[in-house]
Amino acid sequence: xxxxxxxxxxxxxxxxxxxxxxxxxxxxxxxxxxxxxxxxxxxxxxxxxxxxxxxxxxxxxxxxxxxxxxxxxxxxxxxxx
Numbered sequence: 462x463x464x465x466x467x468x469x470x471x472x473x474x475x476x477x478x479x480x481x482x483x484x485x486x487x488x489x490x491x492x493x494x495x496x497x498x499x500x501x502x503x504x505x506x507x508x509x510x511x512x513x514x515x516x517x518x519x520x521x522x523x524x525x526x527x528x529x530x531x532x533x534x535x536x537x538x539x540x541x542x
Contacts, residue, residue, distance in 0.1 A: 486493045510522040512532060519529035 484493060484495055509520050509526055510531075511518050511520050512529070512535070513519070514529055514532060520526050521529060521531035
């Protein structure tokens, strides 16, 4: 590949990384946001685990997003409210 074509290709790749870093979208499933390096932000892209506790949905994982401690072991079905 000649120098001009390689320079254009390198610029497109770099531009794509900057575009990922600037992305911040709220979707039906979850928020999509990337770090400045173009990696997925684990807190916003990763899955969260919830439990219904006292009739309210609580996030129990990941720890940075936790709204309540997990109840473990979970009560048996006949003891759930």
